[in-house]
Amino acid sequence: MTVKPFHLGWFLNGTSVPAWGQPFSGAIGTQWQSAEIFVDLARAMERACFDYVLIEDNTFVGDRYGDSMEVYLKHAFQAPRQDPMIVATLLAQATSKLGIIPTAGSFAYHPYMLARLVGSLDQLSKGRMGVNLVTGTSDRALQNYGYPGMGEHDSRYDTAEDFINASLALWDTWEPDAVVADVHTGVWADHTKVHRADFESATYSTRGPLNSGPLPQGRPIISQAGGSPRGIAFAAKYADTVIAIQATPAKMKEYRDKVREAAVSFGRNPDDVKVLFGIWPTIGSSQSEADDRIAAARAGVAANLEVALAAMAKSTDIDFANVPLDVPLGELGLSTNGTQQFAEFSARNATLTLREATIARSGAAGPALAGTPDHVAGLMEDIMAEVGGDGFLIGTNGVTRRFIAEITDGLVPELQRRGLTRRGYSFDQLRDNLLEF
Secondary structure (H helix, E strand, O other): OOOOOOEEEEEEOOOOOHHHHOOOOOOOOOOOOOOHHHHHHHHHHHHOOOOEEEEOOOOOOOOOHHHOOHHHHHOOOOOOOOOHHHHHHHHHHHOOOOEEEEEEEOOOOOHHHHHHHHHHHHHHOOOOEEEEEEOOOOHHHHHOOOOOOOOOHHHHHHHHHHHHHHHHHHHOOEOOOOEEEEOOOOEEEOHHHEOOOOEEOOOOEEOOOOOOOOOOOOOOEEEEOOOOHHHHHHHHHHOOEEEEOOOOHHHHHHHHHHHHHHHHHOOOOHHHOEEEEEEOOEEOOOHHHHHHHHHHHHHHHHHOHHHHHHHHHHHHOOOHHHOOOOOEHHHOOOOOOOOOHHHHHHHHOOOOEHHHHHHHHOOOOOOOOEEOHHHHHHHHHHHHHHHOOOEEEEEOOOOOHHHHHHHHHHHHHHHHHOOOOOOOOOOOOHHHHHHOO
């Protein structure tokens, strides 16, 4: 079966330093205030013709595991973390084609503030900006903004829907041809083509218009990660690109089909919604080298199990310090108001103990892809043949220049040789490149 070209993104696990103790991480442990390594990543991605980099974020220091910040700060887990909107400006300045999608929590902004901020970034990047809208996965994050904690899971999407509709109304306040800039008539903007938003809902109200002017893309790219039925519906209704983690190609296809069916129900063309699946490739010069690296990673997790458990505690709001390690997950009866991906993880590993499942997971996202660049490229081709599209979002637990090179100079050339990913950009703006195929 011939596989059509697919898209590539990079899930940048925040601008933090979790790789500081890993081999080939250089001096990032002491140079953490500099964004130089992320600029290097963006430039390498652009050379490899990635569609976009998505900058993940969270806005609190973890303390859920054992009711302490010790593990999180000892291992630099998601702290320190700089504001992705600021880093996005540096990445935009260092590139000319790469799409850039910083993350924003709907609880952390008023729609006018976010619409103006992301609109300004879209202008400065000449149409390469997006925003990954999240509803929050932890009470701790909400408490930093004056809330007592998170609302019920589905109600958070109700609030997010009000938020995105307010933002869309603001981005639409300038008609595409409102700016005239006619020196002969002395008219810069036609006031009849700039409108108030006058948006009002149960949660937000905003008058508008945006004073920052029209966006090159009209609206920025909207990214969303929805795993629950409510989340899938939200993503299918509003998102241009959806990011997802599924363990097998069959699960990927099932998820993508749900998103596309939901998109049709909202009157959208399902081909306009690009679903990218998270993967964590392990690249070696031989299969045995890649297998050895996976084994070493699992051994590292087993020796420092509290780090992996603390990571899950942070995203699920479950204190795994008080959960038995050697009882099958299916017998624990764990539930969460945080990320709903944990429910799928528990169901899939119901017969494994928490210890066994955590070690097997080893922090990786999606299916296990390991081997030489040619072998991994073949696995990705096979997955897309079964799933039908639309691409992959590559991630890792902390960025090192070695991993950057393995992907952009090792794996991607093999994908390009097979005709699976682009060799050059056809367009200047992110939306156009996403819709190219």
